[in-house]
Amino acid sequence: MTSLEKRLREIRASGRKALVPYFVAGLTPDWITHVEAAVLAGADAVEIGIPFSDPMMDGVVIQEAAMRALDAGTNLDSISMDLSALSVSVPLIAMTYYNIFHHYGVERAAGKLQASGISGAIVPDLPIEEGGEWFSACAAHDVATILLVAPSTPQGRVETITTACQGFCYATARMAVTGRSSDGGDGARVVDRIRASSDIPAYIGIGVTTPSQAHDASVAGDGVIVGSVLVQAILDGASAPDIEHIVRQFRLAID
Amino acid sequence: MTSLEKRLREIRASGRKALVPYFVAGLTPDWITHVEAAVLAGADAVEIGIPFSDPMMDGVVIQEAAMRALDAGTNLDSISMDLSALSVSVPLIAMTYYNIFHHYGVERAAGKLQASGISGAIVPDLPIEEGGEWFSACAAHDVATILLVAPSTPQGRVETITTACQGFCYATARMAVTGRSSDGGDGARVVDRIRASSDIPAYIGIGVTTPSQAHDASVAGDGVIVGSVLVQAILDGASAPDIEHIVRQFRLAID
Amino acid sequence: MSTEREFMAAPGTLGHFGAYGGRFVPEALMPACLELETAFIDAWADPTFTERYRTVLREFAGRPTPVTPLRRLSAQLGIEIFAKREDLAHTGSHKINNVIGQTLLTKRMGKRRVIAETGAGQHGVATATACAQMGLECTVFMGEIDTERQALNVFRMELLGATVVPVTSGSRTLKDAVNEAMREWVTCVEDTHYCLGSVMGPHPFPWMVREMQSIIGHEAFQQMIDLGASTPDLVVACVGGGSNAAGVFAGFANTSARLVGVEAAGGSAVGKGSPGVLHGMRSLLMQDEFGQIEEAYSISAGLDYPGIGPEHAYLADIGRAEYFAIADEEVIGALEVLSLTEGIIPALETAHAVAWILKEAGREIPLGSKVLLNLSGRGDKDVAQVREMLRGQQ
C-alpha cells in the first residue's frame, strides 16, 4: 500500500472527513503560501495542479489559471523547485494531464514527483488501459495513482478501476468539467458504487463550490475536493489569509 | 426604284462622290441645326441616328451620344416632330436598331419615316433573312432599305444582299463597330465585291475619321459615310458653324 | 397535355421557335453565326465529339450530378420533391455544361480564343475554367457595376487566367456586357469564339446552348426512373436567360410533366415583357413604350436580364411551359428553408424556383404531386449578400 493510502485510511479510521483543496502551481509567485494557508485552515491533503496548455477536463476558471501560470513560465522543474521551499505536514497530490509526464519521461517524472514530496498523482486523461507504464513508474517511487470514477462508469468498470486505484478513489460528482455548479450532483451514488466494489477511501470532487455542498459530499464520501472556488478567489486577488478563511469555511462545514 | 436610289444614282452619274454625315437625333436641343450646317457644307444625304438603348454596332462615341439623347427624352415621335422644322434639299436616311421599328410596329414606323421626310433606313441588326416584314412596309412608303456588306461577307451572300438592297449599299470598311480608326480599312475590297454583283451605288463607312481617309474611300466607292468624328465634336460642344467647318473639310477632301 | 407533337425539336436553319428566335446580327457577324451553326450541327452529329463532350463532363465537371430526394421538405409540404443537383457540378452551377460544349467546339473550329459576357460572374468563371483546362485564351466582359459588386469573381476569373474587361457603357450591367462582347466579336471573329452563357442571342446559340444543357434533363429523366419515381408531375426551374430551365425541360418536354419556369419579378420577360429584338434574337423583352430596353433588377444577379431565351417565349406562347414570377422578398426565406431542412444552400437564382414551390404547394401544385426541382447552382457565391440583407432586416 502506498504511503498516501495508508495516511488517508488513517484519517478515515479516525472518523475525520478529508478536505482536499486544489491549487494551480505557479498561478501567482506566492502560490506556495496559499498551500500553507490551506493546511493551516485544516486541509488533509493538497492537490497541486500542474498547468497544461490543453486542460480537457477543466472549466474556464482552471483554464484561465493554467494559462496564467504557463505564461509566468511554470513547469515541472519550477514547481519542484518551489515545493522545496514548502514544509507542510499533509500529503501533496499532483494533478495534471498525461502529456506532461509522458513528455518528461514517465520514469523521470515519477522520480521528480517523489523528490518534490508528492505522494500521489491524478491524471484524468489517462485511463487504466493506457496507464501501465505510468503506474509502474509511480509504484517504483511510492506515488499513488489515483483514478476517477464517473457517474457514467458501469459497475464492471468501477471494479477494474478500484482494483488499480491507490490513495483514494476520485468520485466525480457530475458529468461535467471542473467549475462551479449549483446542484449537489451524483457524488453520493458514485461513492456507493465505489464502495460496492472496494473499501478504498472515496472522495467526491468536481463542482463542489459551497461549504454546504461540501457538507453533503462529506456525508456521502470519505472526503471532498475543492478546486475552482479557490482558484477563482486567487484569480480575483485573494491573499493567503483570504484562502485560509475560505478553506476554514469548508472545514467547518464538513466537520 | 425608290426615290432615294434614283437620287443617289443621279449624283453618281454626275461624277460627284456622295458625302453622308451621320448625326444622333436629339443629342442636343438644336441638333437640327447641325443637319442644316452639314447640308450647307455640301452633304449629299444625311443619316439620322435614332438612339437605342443597346447599340450593338456602335462604339463608345455613338453609345455615349445615344445615352444622352435618350436621357433627354428622344424617341421616334419627338424626332419626327423635330424634323418637321427642317427644310433641306438632300435625302434623309434613318439609322437605328430593329427593335425601335419592331416595337413601334413596322407598318406604322415606315409610315412615320415617310411622313418625316425620310427616304431610306439602315438597320444594321436586321439581316435579309429576317427583314421581310420591314422591307415590305418600307416599300409601301418609298423608304429605301439600305443593307450592309462586311469584309467577312462571302461573295454569294453579297449577291443576295445587293439584290435586295435599295438606295445604296453600305460597304463597312472594317470588322469593327463605329468609331475612330487609324488605318484605311478594307472598304475598297468590299466595294469591289459589291460591284462584282450589282451596279447599286456603294458607299463606304465605319471608321472614316479623317478627310484623308474619306478621300481614299471616295476614290474606291461612290460615297462616304462620316459619323463618330462629327458626333464626338458635338459631344465636345461643337456649334453648327463648327460642324459646317468640319463637314467642309471632308467635302474638300473627296471633291 | 398531348404529346403527339414533338416539343423542343431542332429549329429550322433560321433558328425560329414559332415567332421567336432568328439571327438578328450585323452582316459582319453573319458568317461567324453561319459557320458556328454548321460546325455545331456537324460536331453534334459526330460521336467522337459528343463522346469527348460527355467525357470531359464526367471526368472534369463531375457529371452525372445526382438527383436528391428532398425528404424532409417533402414531408413538410405534402408533395414529393426531387432536386437535380447542378450545384454539385464543377464551378457550382449548370453553366459549366454549356461552356465545356462550346470550348470543345472552339477547338474543333480551330479558334484559339474565347470571349464571354457575365453578370454575377458564374458564366465568366465557368468559361475561364474551361479555357484554362483546354488551353484557350479567354476574355470576359462584365458590367463595371458588376465587377465592383462581384470583385471576388473577377479575381477568380483572373486566377484562371482570363482577362476581365469592365464594361462602362449603358447601364454597366449584364445586358451591356453582352453588347460589348458582340462588339468585340465583330473585330475578331476569325480566331475567336463568342461563348454565350444562356439560351439567348442569335441562332444557333439558343438551340446550341439548350442542346448542351439538355444533359441535365436527360440524366434526370433516367434518374427519376432509377429512384422509382418515374415521370414527375411538375418540372420547376428558375429562368434568367433560361438555360438551366431549357436543359431540364428538354428531358421532359415530351412527357406529361407540367413545365414551370420561375422568373425574378424584376426581370420577368414573360410576365412583363413584349416581343422585341435584342442581342441577336426576337423574344420577349422588358422595354418601354418606344422599344428602349429596360434594366432588369433582381436580388439575384443571374436573373438580372430583361429578356428570355426565344424558345421559352415560344413554349409560353403555345402553353407547353408556364412562367411565374417571384418577388425579391420571397427569395431569402426560400433559401433559408432549403438550407435548414435539406442541408443545401441554393444560389439566389435557384431560390426563386424553391420559393415558387413553397408558395404553391397545395395550390398550383396539388398535394401528393411529384416535383422535380432543377437545383441550378449553389449559394456559396451569395452567402455574403444574404448575410448583409438579413442583417439589414433586423
Place this chain on the structure above:
Amino acid sequence: MSTEREFMAAPGTLGHFGAYGGRFVPEALMPACLELETAFIDAWADPTFTERYRTVLREFAGRPTPVTPLRRLSAQLGIEIFAKREDLAHTGSHKINNVIGQTLLTKRMGKRRVIAETGAGQHGVATATACAQMGLECTVFMGEIDTERQALNVFRMELLGATVVPVTSGSRTLKDAVNEAMREWVTCVEDTHYCLGSVMGPHPFPWMVREMQSIIGHEAFQQMIDLGASTPDLVVACVGGGSNAAGVFAGFANTSARLVGVEAAGGSAVGKGSPGVLHGMRSLLMQDEFGQIEEAYSISAGLDYPGIGPEHAYLADIGRAEYFAIADEEVIGALEVLSLTEGIIPALETAHAVAWILKEAGREIPLGSKVLLNLSGRGDKDVAQVREMLRGQQ
C-alpha cells in the same frame, strides 16, 4: 515495397497503431467511446447501414467524385497526374464523407444531437449540412479567432440551423475548439454524439473516420483502372489531422504505390513533432520542452493543427508512408498554377499537395511517374484570403 503485410487494417480494441492511438479520455467519456466503438463495428458490418451510407453519399453528396487526368500540368512537368476530385463533393471537400457516416451512426445510436469542432469551418459546415439533412440538432465549437476570420462560414452554419459557439479559451483556435467540444461532450454524452472531423481523437475515431473516408481511395483505385492508368506510382495528399490522406491511402496501402502526406511547415507534426498525448490520442505533436502543446500556424486553416492522426504517425514510423512539409510561401504559387493550367482552384490545404508535386517532379517524383493527387477541397473558401495576400505582395 513488400505487400505481404496488411497495411491499414483494423486496430485492436485498444485502438493502437503501433505505439500510437489509444483512448486517452476522462472516465466520464470512456463509456461513450466504448459505446461508439461497438456501435460503429456493428453498423459497419451491417449491409443495411453501409448501403444507406453509400446511398446518401451518392444521392446527396455527389459520389463518386471523378478522377480527372491533369493533362496540361502533366505535360508541363513530365509526369502523369490524376486528381481525385473531392472538391466536387457537396460542401466542397472530403469532409462530408465522414460526417454523413457519423450522423447516420448518431441516428442509429438513438442520439438526437451532434457536436463538432471546426477550424476554418469546413468540417463545421459539413456537419451542419448533414444534420440539417437528417434533422439532427447541431452545435459547432469554433475558436473565437476563427469565428472572426471565417465569419461567412459561421453564417453558413447558422443558415444550416447549427449553433456556433465561439471558444474563448487557450489560443482560441482549432485545438481549443476540440478541447471545448470534449468538455461539452462530457456533459451530454447521453443524447449527443461528438462528430470529430479528422482521423484523430480517442479510439474509435481515428479508425472510424479513416474507414468513412476510405471510400475516396477505394473509388480512386477502381477509377484509375477504368482510366487505363492502373496503380499510380505515388499517392499524394495534404495532411492536417490526416483524414483525406488516410482516406485515399486506404485504397492503395496494399499496392506498390508510394504514399506521400504533405504537411504545412507550420503544422508539421511528423517533421517537427514528438510523441505525446492530446485530444484523446497518443501521436506526434508539436510541443515545447515541457510538453505544452504549441500552436500551429499555417496559411491554411485546415492544416493549422499541431498534431496528426495516430495512424499516420505509425505509417511514418514503419516507413509505409512518407511525410513532407511545404512552407506557406510555396502554397499560393501552386494554387495559381493549378488554376491556370487545369481550371481547378484548389483549397489552400490541397495546394500544399500540389506544391509538393510541382517541386518534386523530376526529383522525388521520377519523370514519367504516375501520380494520384487527392484534391481534397475547392478553393472558393480561400479566394478572398488569396486575393489579399497577392495584393500584399505587390
